[in-house]
Amino acid sequence: MTRLPALLDPRGTGAAMAGFALLAALATLAAAAAFVLGIEATRIETMARTLTVAVADSDPAAQAGRAAAVQAMLRERRDISDVRAVAPRDLAPWIAPGETHPAMIDATLLPGHDEHPLRRALAGQAGVAVFHEGDALAPLATLLRTLDHIAGWIGFATFIGMALIAALTARARIVGGEEALALLDRLGASGPQVAALVRRPALREALFGGIGGLLFGLAAILFIAGALQNADVGAVTAVRIPLSAWAILAGLPPLCVGIAVAAAQATALAIWARRR
Amino acid sequence: MGAILAFETIGFRHGTEAETLSNISFELARGQIAIVSGAAGSGKSALAGLAALALRPSRGRLRMFDVECGEARPALRRMLRRRIGFIGDGLPLLPQLSVRENVALPLAILGVSERETDQRIGELLDWMALTDRADAHPEALSHGERDRVAIARAVVGRPELVVADEPLSSPDAQEAARVCALFERLAELGSAVLVTARMTGWAAGLTARRLRIEQGQLL
Numbered sequence: 152m153t154r155l156p157a158l159l160d161p162r163g164t165g166a167a168m169a170g171f172a173l174l175a176a177l178a179t180l181a182a183a184a185a186f187v188l189g190i191e192a193t194r195i196e197t198m199a200r201t202l203t204v205a206v207a208d209s210d211p212a213a214q215a216g217r218a219a220a221v222q223a224m225l226r227e228r229r230d231i232s233d234v235r236a237v238a239p240r241d242l243a244p245w246i247a248p249g250e251t252h253p254a255m256i257d258a259t260l261l262p263g264h265d266e267h268p269l270r271r272a273l274a275g276q277a278g279v280a281v282f283h284e285g286d287a288l289a290p291l292a293t294l295l296r297t298l299d300h301i302a303g304w305i306g307f308a309t310f311i312g313m314a315l316i317a318a319l320t321a322r323a324r325i326v327g328g329e330e331a332l333a334l335l336d337r338l339g340a341s342g343p344q345v346a347a348l349v350r351r352p353a354l355r356e357a358l359f360g361g362i363g364g365l366l367f368g369l370a371a372i373l374f375i376a377g378a379l380q381n382a383d384v385g386a387v388t389a390v391r392i393p394l395s396a397w398a399i400l401a402g403l404p405p406l407c408v409g410i411a412v413a414a415a416q417a418t419a420l421a422i423w424a425r426r427r
Numbered sequence: 428m429g430a431i432l433a434f435e436t437i438g439f440r441h442g443t444e445a446e447t448l449s450n451i452s453f454e455l456a457r458g459q460i461a462i463v464s465g466a467a468g469s470g471k472s473a474l475a476g477l478a479a480l481a482l483r484p485s486r487g488r489l490r491m492f493d494v495e496c497g498e499a500r501p502a503l504r505r506m507l508r509r510r511i512g513f514i515g516d517g518l519p520l521l522p523q524l525s526v527r528e529n530v531a532l533p534l535a536i537l538g539v540s541e542r543e544t545d546q547r548i549g550e551l552l553d554w555m556a557l558t559d560r561a562d563a564h565p566e567a568l569s570h571g572e573r574d575r576v577a578i579a580r581a582v583v584g585r586p587e588l589v590v591a592d593e594p595l596s597s598p599d600a601q602e603a604a605r606v607c608a609l610f611e612r613l614a615e616l617g618s619a620v621l622v623t624a625r626m627t628g629w630a631a632g633l634t635a636r637r638l639r640i641e642q643g644q645l646l
Contacts, residue, residue: 152538152539152540152541153531153534153535153538153539153540153541153544154535155532155535155536156524156528156535158521158523158524330519330521331521331523334518334519334521334532335532335536336505337479337481337508337513337517337518338508338509338518338532338533338536339505339506339507339508339509339510339511339536340505340536341502341505341506341536342502344535344536424501426501
């Protein structure tokens with residue numbers, strides 16, 4: 152089928168492409184930050200909800216039996232999501248070989264539950280102590296979760312920005328191409344045919360801008376990851392983006408194109424529909 | 428022969444000004460050619476604009492292709508315009524396109540295949556003696572050549588109604604004969620042709636219904 156030629160002035164291509172690249176880079180960084188912060192926040196939230204139950208008995212066999220009973224009791228509780236006996240190798244840095252020590256059990260509370268019912272349940276048992284050192288990590292977990300949400304919102308805002316760039320560029324082209332638009336109107340062109348005139352440049356600009364921005368963003372991520380790994384950043388032990396997240400990042404240019412094309416076409420159709 | 432175009436007591440005014448056209452009633456059937464002549468300011472261009480659905484009547488009924496289109500919505504008017512070929516000042520050639528591309532525009536809008544587009548444009552440019560100018564841009568054309576390109580663009584889609592408002596700016600005998608032959612050929616193929624012109628001597632040989640317009644009224 153014969154297509155309408157490029158009737159609209161292509162001015163603004165460079166600016167639109169640079170805008171898409173900038174926002175795509177920002178979206179890449181925001182998405183990567185959201186992934187990493189989300190993973191870290193979840194890990195530290197889990198640590199903050201984890202209590203350690205120590206079971207001590209002078210008879211090692213009796214200690215093992217009581218520890219097993221406590222574990223069984225903990226697994227029955229509805230406010231606990233995970234129960235795990237601390238392996239001797241995990242205690243190795245603190246306990247000398249051959250030294251006797253209590254049996255240690257890590258119990259992680261479900262989100263939204265506090266530790267007091269558990270403490271009350273274990274209070275009457277001799278030789279059982281409950282420690283909640285992870286509680287000190289709660290503010291850090293809250294901070295990371297907040298930063299995770301902020302990164303998500305920044306990512307969302309970049310997509311709004313891409314839609315705005317595409318819509319404003321399409322509008323400028325349509326207004327600048329009034330002579331051609333008036334002719335198409337008189338020849339009976341349909342809305343989708345006019346939308347196609349802004350779709351092609353929007354697609355090209357968003358695709359090249361999106362790929363450029365993604366590459367720039369990935370380079371920035373690798374640089375930041377390297378810098379963080381070389382630094383001692385305490386609780387944030389490692390910056391690792393899972394494979395699935397890399398796949399999502401690779402999907403940013405198509406998403407950028409989809410948003411740009413949809414915004415450009417919607418703008419063209421709205422302007423065309425208002426034309427009488 | 429059914430009427431392709433029917434004006435029934437049509438009136439037209441620009442804004443709040445006095446009526447440019449008053450009580451215009453006439454019909455144009457399939458295969459018919461009508462020439463409306465009149466002095467400058469008599470309302471010829473308004474009549475052509477109404478027939479090409481570029482203007483809306485202020486009163487009266489305008490029917491086209493059996494559709495009431497005086498108050499039709501923009502989308503319907505655009506659909507109807509695809510069946511009309513308009514020649515006139517309101518539709519300039521686009522300077523950024525070549526002759527071939529300008530002529531191909533209506534075919535792109537109609538969704539005609541590239542192969543058929545090439546074939547139709549080749550035949551038409553040959554008919555209009557524009558084959559050598561196919562790749563030229565409008566600013567490189569003479570007045571006569573621009574007129575012929577505009578005519579070619581108007582008829583390439585084989586419209587059911589051709590509205591030609593002063594189709595020839597400076598007709599010479601050869602040009603006039605070519606355009607008259609084209610209009611007659613279109614009428615033979617079933618199109619209705621409405622021509623408005625101040626001077627109609629160039630169309631003297633055309634078999635057509637002849638109307639005169641004076642001060643916005645058909646005589």
